[in-house]
Amino acid sequence: MPYEPPPELAGLSLAEVAELVASRKLPPVDQWQPERSGDSEMRIAADGRWYHQGGEITRAAMVRAFASLLFRDADGQHWLVTPQEKLTIEVEDAAFVAIDVKRAEENGHDALAFRLNTDDLVIAGPDHPIRAAGDPDTPALYLGVRHGAEARLNRSTYAQLAEIALAGDDLSVTSQGATFSLTPA
Secondary structure, eight states: OOOOOOOOGGGOOHHHHHHHHHHOOOOOTTTOOOSEEEEEEEEEOTTSOEEETTEEOOOHHHHHHHHTTEEEOTTSOEEEEOSSEEEEEEESSOSEEEEEEEEEEETTEEEEEEEETTSOEEEOBTTBOEEEEEOSSSEEEEEEEETTEEEEEOHHHHHHHHHHHHTSSSSEEEETTEEEEOSOO
């Protein structure tokens, strides 16, 4: 069956985004404890492009498959994990890039839904926090994705989120009952 990317974020309701998130079956990489480990000879560049042995991986389906196997440990090391082995992967900044955001309000619920460069959809909240890093001159915003991995917001998504924050009283946003400051500490 050919891969069908999700519809554009702007055309989805919060319920539809939540349904698409719930329907994505991901491997339980956090439960696997393989004995063998090594180096994948792979790198994720700061712009979200994936490389293997210096050559870019251009097949989106391959990137999406590899991205489903990502795990970041407590020391910040990223791994590609299968039941048989875990392989280190170099990540220059963040494993994912958030390329779009939508603020949705339905039935008294307020949420921020993000689309990633891998077509994953993530709803910010207590399980997927937004983190401000850097300094006031060069801030960076990150979104918790899964298994310790994060997405860095690209420039246009950062600007969209800043517009949402500026509509309020301070430089913060709220999603699923959690409030996140957009100002680096």
